[in-house]
Amino acid sequence: MATELKNLSSYDPSKVADGSGRKVGIVYAEWNEEITYALRDGAVKTLIKNGVSQSDITLTSVPGSFELIFGASQMVKSGKYDAVIAIGCVIRGDTPHFDYICEGVTAGLSRLNVEYDTPVIFGLITTNNLQQAQERSGGRLGNKGDECAVTALQMIAQFKHI
Ligand code: RBF
Secondary structure, three states, X not given: OHHHHOOOOOOOHHHOOOOOOOOEEEEEEOOOHHHHHHHHHHHHHHHHHOOOOHHHEEEEEEOOHHHHHHHHHHHHHHOOOOEEEEEEEEEOOOOOHXXXXXXXHHHHHHHHHHHOOOOEEXXXXXXXXXXXXXXXXXXXXXXXXXXXXXXXXXXXXXXXXX
């Protein structure tokens, strides 16, 4: 897995855009909540650390990762946010649902990025087992929520003027 090579929480603070005045929506799935709550909390902490006000962060939950598409879509269409972060965790089981959900969410969020002017950040962890998800939500490999927050701030800053 590519993230074996990278700690998801490590970034150069001097290169992260200041988040002051930025408004960020976070939509997160309740499915696998042990993981998604840790990702959500990581994203919030990193946004605040980089200047975003707590009051400028809006959290909305959806039942499962598949619903992230609708949740992110509603946030984007509201026009209230400079970026939207979608957070979920899909763990491969013995069912084809893993592939359907991963492909569906990826396609849905990709489409939002093409059709609307608000960046949607892909915070979906897709792993073979729970341990790999734990490693990426505050464990050995850092927290993908941190990475999503940094990515959101970079995307806002880089495309604000276009
Ligand atoms: N949602 C997740 O966020 N992560 C999962 O690992 C996950 N696994 C699922 C496995 C099965 C067999 C089913 C039926 C649903 C699963 N879901 C999962 C829920 C899915 O994202 C969605 O909420 C439901 O399918 C209702 O649209």
